[in-house]
Amino acid sequence: MFNDSGWTADDLPPQAGRNVVVTGANSGIGFEAAKAFAAEGAHVVMACRSVERGEDAKAEIEADYPGASLTVRELDLADLDSVAAFADRYATEYDALHVLCNNAGVMAVPRSETADGFETQFGVNHLGHFALTGRLLDVLRRTSGETRVVTQSSMAHESGEIDFDDLQHEDDYDKWAAYGQSKLANLLFAYELDRRLRAANAAVASVACHPGFAATNLQYRGPEAEGSRLRLLAMKAANAAVAQSARAGAWPLLYAATHPSIDGGEYVGPGGLLNARGHPEEQSSSERSRDEATARRLWSVSEDLTGVAFDLPAPGDD
Template sequence: MTGWNATRIPDQSGRTAVVTGANSGIGHVTARELARHGATVVLACRSAARGRAALNLLRGEVPGARAEFLELDLADLSSVREFARAFTRRHPALDLLVNNAGVMALPYGRTADGFETQFGVNHLGHFALTGLLLPRLLAAAPGARIVTVSSGFHVLGRAGAEGPFGSEEHDYRRWTAYGRSKTANLLFTHELARRLTAAGSPVTAAAAHPGYASTNLHAGAAALEGRSPLSRVLALGNAVLAQPAASGALPTLYAATAPGVPQDGFFGPRLGWRGAPVRSWRAGWTLDDMAGERLWAASEKSTGITYPPL
């Protein structure tokens, strides 16, 4: 793993990948590098205009790339279901699902289905998408993987028995809510990996985080903070500490393609915020089996998506 970079991605010819949030930043780099190494890549993006622009950009960066765009709004479960239907009409199997899209530190809001926005987009939308696409992943096994992008900021919030779906508006704290959604990403990966292992499935569930990468996610969070001290800190951090999106995507690409990635592996930059991908530290509560089971049950009930038998 030492010094691992995108040139070490194994040949992906014959494999099909879905990357959510592939219109910019880490998601676009992930899609581009998978396509560069031979995968057929589906760019799953909320905005049709930005998704098509990203597809055109990717085809310019990787001549001959096998890539397509499908619209996906993770804040609307009807859109998630439509995306899954469209994908299954086009593709008999799915080798790699990268749950990358996300929002960060937004003011209080709700998704189309009434969930707190950060939790609804970052966790529930991806939980539903994974469940709907799981039959195609099982059809592609062995070698199929599900990689969910979390964050070092998962330490800011837990998703446990006290209520996994976030605070109400009167006591909402945007960074705590973000941390809770990123904890949910890791708990979801942990519980999915546990279920896959128990079933003897060859599908692997892993997670990654980009460290401190300069992307639209951080820029948006800073803009929402206005002229607050945190806004100035984020702006300074982006200028001095942040690594480019191409480097921030490496842990995701490692989890998605490197040989020997274990069930429930979590990967991030060597120094925590930057550097080559290595196994990453994670809070103990993201490895809690009971919390994972509670989150899973609540997520199935809330989304109406029941996972097929493994």
């Protein structure tokens, strides 16, 4: 395992000539990642649910880096038609994609459903990114040189379970259980994608990461949706007292996306106190996240639910 104890975004290698897609790039970790990539010369496609907020974020980055190359495109991960439209437009406008950052997400929100009828956390955090990756796979594979898919998970995956009998949590909804399931699904997907890419001898690496405990708007959405002022104030106090900055929270994603030591299949997170803050290192994820039978079953279910099939062999297939 590597432990690059002093690595920060300042150590990001030059990115000139590279195309990067970051989902949820208008705020938090996605914004910090987009800024870091752009600062090193990458062309960054900021994939945002709100184009208006995306344009505001783009202007903020350009104020710091006047030569930054940025494009804002609408992407609503809660709507598979939006995912398809984004991917089709990207493939029409660009010949290459060097890094796909599956970063956007929702956390611990009251139960609701996506446009396609999926429980929102499972639908946005896992199924939306599953479909996006599948639809961008051709452009990833035709890109010259190594390309990477980086999928953002969370320490919450450790409590997650995949409930195939009630994936959409229709029978019994617990917001944290649903979040844990979605974050475990992110890891199962990232590792299974890596195995299938290897089976296809594809020059694409699939990597997973987590930000630790980073101060972002993600923590506020659940209390805001519930109208709980007390929970909102408590979360803001916790962010102020314990959390690292969103900039530091982006380091594992940036490391996973660019460091030459990454080969595919790694899980990168902060190496400090309780893996909640600090510089990036390779870490071990839960036993459940490495269950290949569960990953293969989830892959099949995800293809059925999204209608997106990957042109990749399953490990062990002839």
